[in-house]
Amino acid sequence: MEPVYLTFVFVLAIFLGFELISKVPSTLHTPLMSGSNAISGITLIGAIASMESDNLTFAAVLGTAAVAFATINVVGGYMVTNRMLEMFKKKEKTEGDPR
């Protein structure tokens, strides 16, 4: 794909990102960050796609490391975000009742 087209996509995505993120309330800023950790693990897609079977051995080793690090982000990021968001609850009817 040509650079101009890729840049076009990039600029639109940045604007979209600004629109979306500015609506996230400050209460959710930590889950937002861990969630965006997970999304930045998108490098995994690139790392997988670059692992062609005729690659040089050194490139394969580098690629494997890239896959491993990116997977940590994807798996860890989504799981910990889910764990956190589970805890955000509305006021329950039983409130005022000390445990």
Added chain:
Amino acid sequence: MSLPFINFVYVISAALFIFGLKMLSSPATARKGNLLSSLGMLIAIIITLMNAGLDYKWIFLGILIGSGIGAFVAIRVEMTSMPEMVALFNGFGGISSLLLAWTEYHQLAWAEHPHRELSVFISIVTFLSAFIGGVTFSGSMVAFGKLSGKITQKAVVFKGQHIMNAGILGTALVAATIFCITPASALGYVLFALILVVALGFGITSTIPIGGADMPVVISLLNSYSGIAACAAGFVISNNILIVAGALVGASGIILTNIMCKAMNRSLANVLFSGFGSTTAVQAGDGGPQGEVRPASAEDVYYILEAADSVAFVPGYGLAVAQAQHAVKELGDLLEANDTEVSYAIHPVAGRMPGHMNVLLAEANVPYDQLVEMDDINPRMDSVDVCVVIGANDVVNPAALDDESSPIYGMPIIETHRAKTVIVLKRSMNPGFAGIQNALFFAENARMYFGDAKASIQALVAEFKND
């Protein structure tokens, strides 16, 4: 699987990421949004695995290792350690972009039949991806070390630091220029290696002068870098989904950085270069507000709280250090049972990352509608009976409002000094991170309740239960 089809599926993934982020706009839908986002990722991974001619043994080895570590960390991490974990993951995002760029460069420069040409454009984005990725990685490791107490939280400043950093950046740019002209040569490879080393070094030297309480800004900024590095990696391998997802993360980090800087009334440049906290601590040693401190016992505080109609807790980093969130929630419940209106007023930079306090209180089952932002509590502060400041200092320091000579002058604060009574939970009279004495502690309406935050709150809970 043909490339156009794969790209089409990537559009679906991108849409799911976007919906996922959109649903983060409310705590009620946020969890579903995260699941949608992860579904988008899963779809993208599966479709990419269907590419022809992949070397699956390496891929699955990497995925296996990564999933194991990722899941282990995600399950085991304490909510109080969330800043460290996010810092670590920022770094991993950076290093994977660096490694991806390196893989692609190595392949294009040295394979006998590279699948495409190593053009100047590819060289430039390869440099950007490797450089930003490297800075993100080593910078995040320093941030992680500071947050987890493995290295000093103080700002480390030395003479000529800025000149050295400028020199490093200059070296990187010169190396990059020559690299982009002859990327496929032996010289090109040497320069690429040099760029990697310089990037890793620059990450360290640019993060080390930033002190502990400025970490919210640094983490946000590194979060942004990790997205931009992924974006650059997307340009290297001409992959749309990397560019879109990377740009979303980059934008998110920039917005958070901006919010954090505003909440401290400082520019990004000031946070990054001033070594705040190391210089001012020395100057503020004497002078500043003096006066009589009014200490209070658990029993005194109990009577004050017992008689109050409305109580606002103001948590800070000390709450996280003492792991006092559950105790605070228990006290809040007892107060509510006593017909007291309870709220939690949260300053944007309280803690070590954006939203740190909110997560801790959520962990302790505090309903999110009791969490109040600074701008919402300040206008009605005069009608609050008691403010309980737990391990927060600079974010409630009235010097920010009225003392023009104060280093934190102009920073928006939670104006607890306007409440009828302020109870300050503190270990000792040591000044906070900024090294500035706090006039609040000497105010007429303030009572100091010394001790470990968790033990102090538990003592209050015991008082309520004995009654």
